[in-house]
Amino acid sequence: MADNLCEVCPKTGDQRCSRCRQVRYCSHQCQRAAWVKHKLVCDSATEFNSQDRPTPDAAEVYYRRALLFDPEKTKPNFIWLKFKLEQVDGHFVEQPQLDAVGIDEPDIEDFMIQKHPVLDRTLPHTIRLRFRDNFLSDGSKANAPVQSLKTKHDWRGPMVAYAMKGTEGIEDLRESDDLDATDFPSIVSFLKVYGDERPLTTTRITNEDLKNMSPAERAGGIIFDSATGSFYNSAGRRL
Numbered sequence: 001m002a003d004n005l006c007e008v009c010p011k012t013g014d015q016r017c018s019r020c021r022q023v024r025y026c027s028h029q030c031q032r033a034a035w036v037k038h039k040l041v042c043d044s045a046t047e048f049n050s051q052d053r054p055t056p057d058a059a060e061v062y063y064r065r066a067l068l069f070d071p072e073k074t075k076p077n078f079i080w081l082k083f084k085l086e087q088v089d090g091h092f093v094e095q096p097q098l099d100a101v102g103i104d105e106p107d108i109e110d111f112m113i114q115k116h117p118v119l120d121r122t123l124p125h126t127i128r129l130r131f132r133d134n135f136l137s138d139g140s141k142a143n144a145p146v147q148s149l150k151t152k153h154d155w156r157g158p159m160v161a162y163a164m165k166g167t168e169g170i171e172d173l174r175e176s177d178d179l180d181a182t183d184f185p186s187i188v189s190f191l192k193v194y195g196d197e198r199p200l201t202t203t204r205i206t207n208e209d210l211k212n213m214s215p216a217e218r219a220g221g222i223i224f225d226s227a228t229g230s231f232y233n234s235a236g237r238r239l
């Protein structure tokens with residue numbers, strides 16, 4: 001993340017995770033609260049080295065760090081995702097080569113995340129989540145890395161998260177960007193609130209709600225109940 005904010009609360013984060021050196025926290029309390037989710041990507045983020053970025057084998061090919069939720073694994077893993085400059089509706093756009101990660105149907109779902117859904121914080125770039133559109137009916141295997149986040153939805157098949165520079169409308173997002181562990185909390189929160197009928201960018205909790213939340217709640221313990229249309233904290237209190 002381009003700024004120096006705590007991953008869990010609105011304060012400045014002067015302490016970094018000592019292993020991956022990517023995510024920031026204001027206090028041990030916030031770090032402890034975040035660890036239950038951060039531990040899923042910290043090892044992969046630590047082992048994943050920018051110096052290992054593949055050399056493009058052709059002009060207008062790029063490799064970017066992305067996060068793959070592979071149904072054959074138990075945790076998400078960072079990968080190098082290949083992008084190619086392609087013409088789309090008269091514009092040149094760096095397009096991810098999704099068939100290489102098993103997202104191989106004609107219909108591919110595409111979600112954009114531009115704000116942290118709980119902290120209501122604008123992200124430094126746009127995160128895109130891509131997966132098979134028909135994963136419930138095409139025989140796709142349950143996605144254990146996603147379902148382990150205790151999402152309500154029955155996610156199946158491979159899912160990849162990658163980043164595009166900028167936070168404008170989709171047609172202005174043309175350049176790919178590296179994703180890192182600081183993007184993970186927004187992805188987790190998104191998957192937890194998925195099913196809400198409101199567009200993500202308007203899904204928000206008020207500042208008053210935020211003040212009353214514990215760090216654990218802000219770190220992703222928030223549950224959205226689509227039946228009642230409300231957010232609940234981990235103790236079942238309506239927000």
Ligand SMILES: [Zn+2]
Binds near residue numbers: 007009010026030
């Ligand atoms: Zn904090």
Ligand SMILES: [Zn+2]
Binds near residue numbers: 019020023181
């Ligand atoms: Zn870490």
